[in-house]
Amino acid sequence: MSTPNSYAAPGGSGRFKRLLLALLAWAVALVIFFPILWMVLTGFKTETAAIADPSFIFSPTLESYQAVQARSGYARFALNSVAVAFGSTALALLIAIPSAYAMAFLPTRRTKGTLLWMLSTKMLPPVGVLVPIYLIFRDVGLLDTRTGLILVYTLMNLPIVVWMLYTFFKDMPRDILEAGRMDGASTLQEVVYLLLPLTLPGIASTGLLSVILSWNEAFWSLNLTSSKAAPLTAYIASFSSPEGLFWAKLSAASTMAIAPILILGWMTQKQMVRGLTFGAVK
Amino acid sequence: MATLALNNIVKRFGDTEVIKGVNLNVEDREFVVFVGPSGCGKSTLMRMIAGLESATSGDILIDGERMNDVGPADRGLAMVFQSYALYPHMSVEDNMGFSMRLAGVPKAQRRARVLEAAKILQLEPLLDRKPRALSGGQRQRVAIGRAIVRNPSIFLFDEPLSNLDAALRVQMRIELARLHEELDATMIYVTHDQIEAMTMADKIVVLHDGVVEQVGSPMSLYHHPRNRFVAGFIGSPKMNFFAVTVVSAGADGVEVTLPGGAACHVPVNGEGVAPGATLELGVRPEHLSIEEAGTLGGRIQVLERLGGQTSLYVEMESQLLTIMADGDVAYRVHDSVRFGFDASRAHLFDQTGLALESLKAHPLAALTRQDNRAEAGTQSEEAAP
Numbered sequence: 001m002s003t004p005n006s007y008a009a010p011g012g013s014g015r016f017k018r019l020l021l022a023l024l025a026w027a028v029a030l031v032i033f034f035p036i037l038w039m040v041l042t043g044f045k046t047e048t049a050a051i052a053d054p055s056f057i058f059s060p061t062l063e064s065y066q067a068v069q070a071r072s073g074y075a076r077f078a079l080n081s082v083a084v085a086f087g088s089t090a091l092a093l094l095i096a097i098p099s100a101y102a103m104a105f106l107p108t109r110r111t112k113g114t115l116l117w118m119l120s121t122k123m124l125p126p127v128g129v130l131v132p133i134y135l136i137f138r139d140v141g142l143l144d145t146r147t148g149l150i151l152v153y154t155l156m157n158l159p160i161v162v163w164m165l166y167t168f169f170k171d172m173p174r175d176i177l178e179a180g181r182m183d184g185a186s187t188l189q190e191v192v193y194l195l196l197p198l199t200l201p202g203i204a205s206t207g208l209l210s211v212i213l214s215w216n217e218a219f220w221s222l223n224l225t226s227s228k229a230a231p232l233t234a235y236i237a238s239f240s241s242p243e244g245l246f247w248a249k250l251s252a253a254s255t256m257a258i259a260p261i262l263i264l265g266w267m268t269q270k271q272m273v274r275g276l277t278f279g280a281v282k
Numbered sequence: 283m284a285t286l287a288l289n290n291i292v293k294r295f296g297d298t299e300v301i302k303g304v305n306l307n308v309e310d311r312e313f314v315v316f317v318g319p320s321g322c323g324k325s326t327l328m329r330m331i332a333g334l335e336s337a338t339s340g341d342i343l344i345d346g347e348r349m350n351d352v353g354p355a356d357r358g359l360a361m362v363f364q365s366y367a368l369y370p371h372m373s374v375e376d377n378m379g380f381s382m383r384l385a386g387v388p389k390a391q392r393r394a395r396v397l398e399a400a401k402i403l404q405l406e407p408l409l410d411r412k413p414r415a416l417s418g419g420q421r422q423r424v425a426i427g428r429a430i431v432r433n434p435s436i437f438l439f440d441e442p443l444s445n446l447d448a449a450l451r452v453q454m455r456i457e458l459a460r461l462h463e464e465l466d467a468t469m470i471y472v473t474h475d476q477i478e479a480m481t482m483a484d485k486i487v488v489l490h491d492g493v494v495e496q497v498g499s500p501m502s503l504y505h506h507p508r509n510r511f512v513a514g515f516i517g518s519p520k521m522n523f524f525a526v527t528v529v530s531a532g533a534d535g536v537e538v539t540l541p542g543g544a545a546c547h548v549p550v551n552g553e554g555v556a557p558g559a560t561l562e563l564g565v566r567p568e569h570l571s572i573e574e575a576g577t578l579g580g581r582i583q584v585l586e587r588l589g590g591q592t593s594l595y596v597e598m599e600s601q602l603l604t605i606m607a608d609g610d611v612a613y614r615v616h617d618s619v620r621f622g623f624d625a626s627r628a629h630l631f632d633q634t635g636l637a638l639e640s641l642k643a644h645p646l647a648a649l650t651r652q653d654n655r656a657e658a659g660t661q662s663e664e665a666a667p
Contacts, residue, residue: 179368181334183432
């Protein structure tokens with residue numbers, strides 16, 4: 001008689017707690033997602049509807065998309081974004097893998113300090129170095145070039161990429177690398193045959209994060225490019241300039257700009273989560 | 283076919299000295315076991331031999347050649363790791379063939395060598411599997427196979443059995459002994475388990491705090507421990523120790539007073555020992571026997587019946603002694619019991635923990651595993667201290 005009752009109480013409160021947590025999670029998710037949803041909706045409105053009282057009920061139109069398409073070549077900007085995001089990611093990985101290897105497997109007294117110092121560069125507001133970098137780029141002819149943007153993005157993401165790879169490499173059992181060394185592997189062979197295949201999920205999620213960060217970056221792309229090398233962030237910005245602010249067109253352009261990366265992120269979300277929680281759940 | 287010599291090896295990590303001047307000779311085809319409690323430096327010593335760690339000073343010689351500055355792969359060694367350290371993304375065959383792949387050996391030749399090793403270890407049906415699809419014992423065998431394939435002059439084993447369950451450990455122990463015979467190679471084996479050391483070694487190296495306490499055959503360590511540490515470490519259950527007072531001492535033995543007042547003549551060299559001094563007497567649990575007229579007595583605190591044997595934990599003058607007795611002794615907990623021992627089986631240790639030398643070497647003290655195989659009982663010339 002008393003047994004089922006004594007179990008019912010914690011079971012009931014547990015279910016209530018779960019419900020509350022679920023509601024809270026939904027609320028937070030909605031708050032985060034709402035601006036994106038609103039942007040997508042606005043893209044399908046007419047300019048008048050877009051600046052009218054906010055409403056979910058309207059007759060959708062592709063008017064803004066047509067206008068955006070007619071005005072400038074989306075493809076050219078998109079191509080720049082792809083080149084810059086993937087180019088900078090590849091370059092960052094190329095530099096970060098050897099650095100993270102050295103820090104994870106051959107640490108010195110100063111390794112921890114170096115890592116913190118690298119991260120501290122992320123705390124500096126980019127605008128602080130805008131003028132020197134702009135002047136340097138002007139002098140060496142890197143303004144409005146993909147190469148220039150790739151360089152800046154590589155430097156921008158390098159601390160995070162090294163940090164992430166460092167934590168993944170740290171999780172790799174040393175014994176396996178030592179067994180490789182006993183088997184006659186050189187450092188390069190160790191990395192290529194053992195380290196990279198075994199930490200691939202971590203490297204993939206690091207790369208993905210770097211691609212996303214580069215894709216969404218606006219400060220440097222707006223300041224260092226104008227037309228030739230301008231990526232999608234510059235494309236979006238171009239809808240809020242001289243002629244005035246066009247909400248519907250801006251939203252349509254933004255939707256088109258984030259669509260590729262959104263799809264990529266959605267397709268690889270499993271990989272992302274696995275990479276980001278790698279080691280935590282071992 | 284290889285010998286190994288360590289000359290005055292020292293290893294320091296920062297300010298901590300973990301290996302404090304080790305000298306050791308390993309003969310060709312010998313099975314040498316490094317044994318000691320955790321933190322004694324046995325694994326570090328092995329890693330230095332392997333080349334995974336550099337020696338702070340001293341020489342590592344393989345076949346008389348100095349190897350300190352030679353890379354791990356070029357020393358002609360193979361190592362089996364405690365964690366097996368298999369390559370998780372490669373099949374068993376690729377795991378075993380990895381060293382040859384790096385060396386650029388053609389595929390057909392690689393496969394032949396792998397098959398050969400797989401046959402010795404009964405791994406043939408598993409060659410296509412990934413390590414995660416193998417049991418602990420099978421992984422262990424793959425790790426050994428990876429070593430065999432390299433055809434090394436010296437095999438290094440770093441606590442290879444400690445991740446296996448008890449039954450499998452016994453089985454692998456036998457398999458390793460068989461392998462040693464079959465491959466006829468020099469093997470160095472690290473363990474904290476003195477039973478593994480006793481059962482497999484030709485020569486045991488007891489390490490403690492970075493120092494070699496004693497080197498010798500299992501039986502010489504058991505019968506003639508050089509000091510109190512080795513006496514306590516080798517043998518299970520542990521040797522009993524209690525304080526005794528010297529009555530008289532000389533080259534022909536030491537007369538001591540046991541707790542309880544009885545006298546006992548221990549046949550060890552007592553030159554230089556002063557009458558009245560306190561020494562420590564050591565007797566192994568299996569050498570204490572229950573006798574009604576025994577010279578020692580106490581009360582049973584705990585009694586463990588193992589079937590064939592019974593362990594009695596007896597309190598004698600606030601000290602707990604262990605007695606290994608017959609399986610069917612009739613005693614119960616809290617009973618009083620009298621017991622004695624054969625004085626020629628007893629050990630005496632001075633204040634510094636050093637053993638006084640036995641007057642007579644035990645007949646089996648110089649027995650090695652080789653002798654075991656040929657004909658047990660043939661004893662050799664050299665008697666341990």
